[in-house]
Amino acid sequence: MDAMHRTEGLLGQLIAYPTVSADSNRGLIDWAADHLTHLGARCEVMQDDTGTKANLWATFGPEEDGGLVLSGHSDVVPAEEPNWTSDPFTMVERDDNLYGRGSCDMKGFIACVMAMAPEFAGWELKKPIHIALTYDEEVGCYGARDLVAALTQKGVRPAMALLGEPTLMRVIDGHKGCCEYTTHFHGREGHASAPDKGVNAASYATRYASKLLSLEAELRGRAPADSPFDPPWSTINIGRITAGAARNVIASQAEIEWEMRPVTPRDTVQVLAEIDRYGAELLAEMQARDPAANVLREVIGEVAGLVPEDRNRMAEIACALTGANGCDVVSFGTEAGLFQSLGTQCVVCGPGSIEQAHRADEFVARSELAACLDMLAGVQRYMV
The missing domain is CATH 3.30.70.360 (Alpha-Beta Plaits)
Structure with missing residues (x-):
C-alpha cells in the first residue's frame, strides 16, 4: 500500500475520533501511541491532571538533542453548524476532496505524518524525528504549553519544528500572537x-x-x-x-x-x-x-507569536522541499511560538486551506495531501 492510500485510510480513522476540545482526546492519542510503538517509535503519553486529555511525544532515531519535530494538534472545534451535508465524523470523498471535521485543521497533516512513519522507522537517522500530538490547541494551546514545559524539564531541545496547520503548503515563518x-x-x-x-x-x-x-x-x-x-x-x-x-x-x-x-x-x-x-x-x-x-x-x-528569524534552517529546508521562493506570514495563531521559546527554529506548513477550517463541510484536497507527503519524504535527505 502506497503512502497516499495509507494517508486516506488513516485520515478516516482520525476523523472518526470526535476530539472536540470540550471532550477527551485519549482515544485518538492512545491509538496513535499504539500505532507508532508497533513501528518502533519510543512513545510517551503525557496526560493532564484530569487524565482525560493527553499529549503524545514519539521519537524515531537516536536519543540525542536536536532533530526535527513534526507537530499537530489532535483537537477540533465543535461540528454544530446546521448545514453539514454528511456526518462530520465520517470521512466522505467527493470530487477529489476528503470531507469531515478536522480534515484540514489539522488531521490531514497528522494522517500524512502517520502514513510516513513506516518510512521514518526504516531510515538510518543521524538525528531524531519526533512526532508531537497535542490537546486543546483550539481553546488556548494548553497541551502545547504543557508539552513545552515537559521538554524543558527533561532538557530536550529539538533543533527544528514543522507545524502542519493548513497553509495550502505555503511556508510560514511568522504570525501574530x-x-x-x-x-x-x-x-x-x-x-x-x-x-x-x-x-x-x-x-x-x-x-x-x-x-x-x-x-x-x-x-x-x-x-x-x-x-x-x-x-x-x-x-x-x-x-x-x-x-x-x-x-x-x-x-x-x-x-x-x-x-x-x-x-x-x-x-x-x-x-x-x-x-x-x-x-x-x-x-x-x-x-x-x-x-x-x-x-x-x-x-x-x-x-506567543512566531517571530520571523533572519537565519532559519527549518525555513530553508521547507522552501527547498516545497519549491517556495520564500516565506510568508499569517494573522492566525498556532503553537509555533511555544516551540520557538525552546530555541527551536520553526515554520508552519501544511495541507488544506484555513478558509475551510471551522465551517460546515470542512475538507482537504487529495492534491494537498500528496504535496505534503512529498515534502515529508524529502526530509530524508536532511536527516540521514
Missing part, C-alpha cells in the same frame, strides 16, 4: 427605579468595552512601518458581552470576552497595563458603593 481574556464584573442587584441603591455591572462593563475600543484605535495608529501582517497593526476584538436579567433590574453580573492579536510583545504589555489601570479605576468606583463589588480579568490563553 493570540491573547484571550474574559473580564468579569460583579455588582449589586436592585430595582431599576432606584439606581443609586445598586451597582450596575452592565454599565461598568460598557465603559470597559469603550476603553478597549479606544485602545484598538491607538494600536491602528502605531503599526510598525515594516510590519508584514495584514492588517499590519495589533488588533483587539470584543467577541461577546453578557449581562443582566431584565430591563428593569440593575445588573449584578456582566462579562466581556475579548482577544488581542499582537504584532509585537510590547503592544501586549502596553494594552494590558492600560486596561488593568482602567479596570482598577472602575473597581474603585464600584467598591465606593459596595465593598463586595469586583472586577476580574481572567486569562483564557496567551499564546
Whole structure:
C-alpha cells in the first residue's frame, strides 16, 4: 500500500475520533501511541491532571538533542453548524476532496505524518524525528504549553519544528500572537427605579468595552512601518458581552470576552497595563458603593507569536522541499511560538486551506495531501 492510500485510510480513522476540545482526546492519542510503538517509535503519553486529555511525544532515531519535530494538534472545534451535508465524523470523498471535521485543521497533516512513519522507522537517522500530538490547541494551546514545559524539564531541545496547520503548503515563518481574556464584573442587584441603591455591572462593563475600543484605535495608529501582517497593526476584538436579567433590574453580573492579536510583545504589555489601570479605576468606583463589588480579568490563553528569524534552517529546508521562493506570514495563531521559546527554529506548513477550517463541510484536497507527503519524504535527505 502506497503512502497516499495509507494517508486516506488513516485520515478516516482520525476523523472518526470526535476530539472536540470540550471532550477527551485519549482515544485518538492512545491509538496513535499504539500505532507508532508497533513501528518502533519510543512513545510517551503525557496526560493532564484530569487524565482525560493527553499529549503524545514519539521519537524515531537516536536519543540525542536536536532533530526535527513534526507537530499537530489532535483537537477540533465543535461540528454544530446546521448545514453539514454528511456526518462530520465520517470521512466522505467527493470530487477529489476528503470531507469531515478536522480534515484540514489539522488531521490531514497528522494522517500524512502517520502514513510516513513506516518510512521514518526504516531510515538510518543521524538525528531524531519526533512526532508531537497535542490537546486543546483550539481553546488556548494548553497541551502545547504543557508539552513545552515537559521538554524543558527533561532538557530536550529539538533543533527544528514543522507545524502542519493548513497553509495550502505555503511556508510560514511568522504570525501574530493570540491573547484571550474574559473580564468579569460583579455588582449589586436592585430595582431599576432606584439606581443609586445598586451597582450596575452592565454599565461598568460598557465603559470597559469603550476603553478597549479606544485602545484598538491607538494600536491602528502605531503599526510598525515594516510590519508584514495584514492588517499590519495589533488588533483587539470584543467577541461577546453578557449581562443582566431584565430591563428593569440593575445588573449584578456582566462579562466581556475579548482577544488581542499582537504584532509585537510590547503592544501586549502596553494594552494590558492600560486596561488593568482602567479596570482598577472602575473597581474603585464600584467598591465606593459596595465593598463586595469586583472586577476580574481572567486569562483564557496567551499564546506567543512566531517571530520571523533572519537565519532559519527549518525555513530553508521547507522552501527547498516545497519549491517556495520564500516565506510568508499569517494573522492566525498556532503553537509555533511555544516551540520557538525552546530555541527551536520553526515554520508552519501544511495541507488544506484555513478558509475551510471551522465551517460546515470542512475538507482537504487529495492534491494537498500528496504535496505534503512529498515534502515529508524529502526530509530524508536532511536527516540521514
